[in-house]
Amino acid sequence: MRLRSLTFAALAVTAGLSLTACQSDDGSPAPSDPSAASSASASGGGSGSSGSDQGGGKGTTAGTGSGGSAGSAKGGKCRTGDLKITATDSTVGGDADRTVAVEFKNVSGHDCSVSGFAGVDLKTNSGSLSAKRTGQSASPYTLKNGKSVFFGINYPANNSGGSGVRVTGLVVTPPGETKSVTLAWPGAATLPVTEGGDSPVKVGPIGSAGQGG
Numbered sequence: 001m002r003l004r005s006l007t008f009a010a011l012a013v014t015a016g017l018s019l020t021a022c023q024s025d026d027g028s029p030a031p032s033d034p035s036a037a038s039s040a041s042a043s044g045g046g047s048g049s050s051g052s053d054q055g056g057g058k059g060t061t062a063g064t065g066s067g068g069s070a071g072s073a074k075g076g077k078c079r080t081g082d083l084k085i086t087a088t089d090s091t092v093g094g095d096a097d098r099t100v101a102v103e104f105k106n107v108s109g110h111d112c113s114v115s116g117f118a119g120v121d122l123k124t125n126s127g128s129l130s131a132k133r134t135g136q137s138a139s140p141y142t143l144k145n146g147k148s149v150f151f152g153i154n155y156p157a158n159n160s161g162g163s164g165v166r167v168t169g170l171v172v173t174p175p176g177e178t179k180s181v182t183l184a185w186p187g188a189a190t191l192p193v194t195e196g197g198d199s200p201v202k203v204g205p206i207g208s209a210g211q212g213g
Contacts, residue, residue: 129191136204165193
């Protein structure tokens, strides 16, 4: 009987020690493994950082895609410096008037737009002679990089038998520009003298010469 009582007492002491190990000094449950909590926190932070990086990457890509090149390709105005300007005699046999074709070649490295009438002035031994615009309508023209567009200058042949007005040069100003280019005059050496000082020289709109494109 004494042996059984001692056995019960030993079991009670063992149970008490086990319960104490599972509690803190103030009786509250013991904390979980801190390394596990730290690992979970690090995993959550990594996911948030990845999302931020992706958002930043998309923003950078969009900024690059919406740069100035797309805007320059839809037709920013052709400036004088964007164009290589040349002139050639394009008179066709049998025509009543003579023709000089002026070429605008886009050498800017990007597309640009040009429309309307260029300014055309002939240098002569009697002073500057400005060309008049024809009645043709002018349409906007997108000039792709490396491509050309032409317009015509028409003037009467000097069949008077006299010396006429001697042409010494051609000054061309692209539409909407103030900077001009001076070229050698490729047409007939002289123009007929006109009464009243009215200009016999006419200029067509951009694209009117019907060459290239």
